[in-house]
Amino acid sequence: VGVIRVLEEEVANQIAAGEVVERPASVVKELVENALDAGASRIDVEIEGGGAERIRIADDGCGMEPEDARLAFARHATSKIRSASDLASIRSFGFRGEALPSIASVARVTLTTAPAGSAGASRLTLDAGGPPVQGPAAHPRGTTVEVEGLFRHAPARRKFLRSQATETARIGELLAVVAAAHPGVAFGLRSGGRSLANWPAVPALRDRVAQILGERDARPLLDVAHGSAPLRLAGLTSPPALQRATSRDQHLYVNGRPVRDRRLLHAVQEAYVTVLPKGRYPLLYLFLEVDPAQVDVNVHPAKTEVRFLRAGAVHDLVREGLRQALGGGRPFYLLGHASGGRPFDAFPVRLGEVRGAAAGAESAGVDEVGEGAEMAGPPPATDAALLESLPLAPLAQFRDTYILASAPDGLVIVDQHAAHERVLYERFLQQADAGRTERQRLLFPEILEVSPAQRQASENSEEALRALGFTMTAFGKGAVKIEEVPVLVGAAPVGRLVLGLLDEILEWDRSEGIARLRERIAATAACHAAVRAHHPLTPEEMRHIVTELMRGERSLTCPHGRPSLLRLPLDQLEREFRRR
Ligand SMILES: Nc1ncnc2c1ncn2[C@@H]1O[C@H](COP(=O)(O)OP(=O)(O)OP(=O)(O)O)[C@@H](O)[C@H]1O
Ligand SMILES: [Mg+2]
Numbered sequence: 001v002g003v004i005r006v007l008e009e010e011v012a013n014q015i016a017a018g019e020v021v022e023r024p025a026s027v028v029k030e031l032v033e034n035a036l037d038a039g040a041s042r043i044d045v046e047i048e049g050g051g052a053e054r055i056r057i058a059d060d061g062c063g064m065e066p067e068d069a070r071l072a073f074a075r076h077a078t079s080k081i082r083s084a085s086d087l088a089s090i091r092s093f094g095f096r097g098e099a100l101p102s103i104a105s106v107a108r109v110t111l112t113t114a115p116a117g118s119a120g121a122s123r124l125t126l127d128a129g130g131p132p133v134q135g136p137a138a139h140p141r142g143t144t145v146e147v148e149g150l151f152r153h154a155p156a157r158r159k160f161l162r163s164q165a166t167e168t169a170r171i172g173e174l175l176a177v178v179a180a181a182h183p184g185v186a187f188g189l190r191s192g193g194r195s196l197a198n199w200p201a202v203p204a205l206r207d208r209v210a211q212i213l214g215e216r217d218a219r220p221l222l223d224v225a226h227g228s229a230p231l232r233l234a235g236l237t238s239p240p241a242l243q244r245a246t247s248r249d250q251h252l253y254v255n256g257r258p259v260r261d262r263r264l265l266h267a268v269q270e271a272y273v274t275v276l277p278k279g280r281y282p283l284l285y286l287f288l289e290v291d292p293a294q295v296d297v298n299v300h301p302a303k304t305e306v307r308f309l310r311a312g313a314v315h316d317l318v319r320e321g322l323r324q325a326l327g328g329g330r331p332f333y334l335l336g337h338a339s340g341g342r343p344f345d346a347f348p349v350r351l352g353e354v355r356g357a358a359a360g361a362e363s364a365g366v367d368e369v370g371e372g373a374e375m376a377g378p379p380p381a382t383d384a385a386l387l388e389s390l391p392l393a394p395l396a397q398f399r400d401t402y403i404l405a406s407a408p409d410g411l412v413i414v415d416q417h418a419a420h421e422r423v424l425y426e427r428f429l430q431q432a433d434a435g436r437t438e439r440q441r442l443l444f445p446e447i448l449e450v451s452p453a454q455r456q457a458s459e460n461s462e463e464a465l466r467a468l469g470f471t472m473t474a475f476g477k478g479a480v481k482i483e484e485v486p487v488l489v490g491a492a493p494v495g496r497l498v499l500g501l502l503d504e505i506l507e508w509d510r511s512e513g514i515a516r517l518r519e520r521i522a523a524t525a526a527c528h529a530a531v532r533a534h535h536p537l538t539p540e541e542m543r544h545i546v547t548e549l550m551r552g553e554r555s556l557t558c559p560h561g562r563p564s565l566l567r568l569p570l571d572q573l574e575r576e577f578r579r580r
């Protein structure tokens with residue numbers, strides 16, 4: 001006799017529940033996604049006991065006819081796709097037809113629903129997979145799902161639940177992640193009768209982020225808008241001054257679906273590598289729009305992973321989009337617009353704002369980013385002139401290491417090495433990009449002893465080195481001959497600089513890409529060539545560093561992510577001195 005048999009539906013549902021329903025937050029996720037798929041404009045979540053006791057989610061979406069309500073609990077019953085080919089063009093959250101039967105197999109579920117314009121509502125109750133009991137009810141258009149006693153009959157599962165407070169926090173985080181993608185939908189969360197969140201519908205992502213994180217974090221965020229349909233990126237990302245100690249506030253979405261994707265996070269890290277110090281992370285909400293045929297969402301039962309057909313292109317889009325956002329606009333440029341009612345106190349962190357303000361659309365919402373694509377144009381000429389007329393004025397040098405300068409709104413302290421490093425770094429890359437690296441031939445070529453690995457590195461990266469102005473050739477067995485260096489390195493000791501470069505090249509990993517290799521070379525060269533700390537500067541030199549710094553696009557940090565300037569705002573100074 002055979003030993004293989006087809007599992008009963010009930011068992012199959014419980015197995016599916018094992019994948020989809022891990023904890024109360026996963027129930028909330030499935031039900032909220034259903035409500036969004038139903039076109040709800042308001043979604044209210046109520047929980048008791050961290051959600052294990054009770055979860056109640058009410059929406060004002062399309063609702064269901066009584067028959068459909070019954071079918072919704074059948075396994076693989078869905079209204080969202082009809083055939084396998086539909087899988088290639090999924091726009092809805094759901095498509096597996098598994099969430100409701102899975103939840104009903106591990107809890108007591110009551111669903112009350114009414115479609116538009118129907119005679120009456122109906123109520124359906126299922127207890128841990130038992131037969132459904134259905135009857136008439138009263139309910140406005142929409143659906144309310146109540147889930148009680150989650151895992152009551154699955155003690156093994158229940159054991160894995162954390163404290164009520166932890167489960168409640170997870171639900172709150174989950175709701176915030178979903179809500180960020182739908183600013184136009186109102187969300188509410190209550191736990192034990194207490195309101196934890198109340199986010200009315202708002203026009204744009206920035207407004208929603210302000211509801212979730214507060215104005216202080218939301219305001220300085222930079223707009224991201226890059227690429228064009230069918231592959232484009234939109235959202236908000238933090239300027240260097242706004243950082244997090246963990247990577248948890250990096251929110252990525254693909255066609256509105258929150259995802260965790262290592263490749264995308266890598267792209268984020270690459271964009272920020274010269275902006276943030278190691279171990280610090282940006283705060284961001286990034287929305288990728290991809291042709292549904294180019295992305296597979298059916299990879300993971302909880303749909304938190306996706307697979308891209310053109311993973312490389314997506315990766316580069318994210319990196320470039322962020323770089324553009326970080327580089328766009330200059331701190332002082334903001335001042336011209338500040339007189340238009342915006343407080344100046346945000347200086348110097350709001351690098352990207354100008355673009356949005358100029359286009360009259362500071363907070364491009366997820367939906368309207370298409371039109372915003374041309375916002376990144378060059379600043380108008382008059383404002384460029386304004387920028388010139390408002391330099392930081394150096395006042396003095398402190399401890400031969402810091403330049404004190406006066407800004408229109410306060411005192412600025414510049415780290416002379418970090419600042420000069422940033423200036424040189426940008427210029428190295430600019431010259432190389434334009435194919436106009438100024439080089440100088442050494443009067444006496446320098447012969448430098450190197451290890452076999454270092455020598456190999458110089459040979460492998462000859463092209464990148466040459467583009468940045470370094471010409472060197474193998475010399476005998478254990479040495480290289482340096483013939484040309486970029487003019488920008490000035491009087492820096494060439495031997496030490498090149499050894500630093502070769503070590504940096506050795507650290508470079510091919511997977512980082514050739515552009516990153518150039519950045520590494522430029523950063524090392526800049527570091528060696530920049531004025532050191534404990535080095536006296538003439539007023540002329542100070543003025544040069546400061547002016548050049550403010551001209552740059554990412555003046556706020558050195559290429560390694562250390563800050564290059566700090567600011568003491570005038571109003572803070574006045575408060576400290578009790579002048580107001
Ligand atoms: N809040 C709701 N409002 C209206 N219809 C709903 C609601 N929740 C569920 N439905 C209907 O019930 C069906 C089954 O829901 P279920 O969540 O089990 O599957 P799904 O959303 O289609 O796919 P998935 O398992 O991927 O979530 C849906 O396809 C939808 O037609
Ligand atoms: Mg669903």
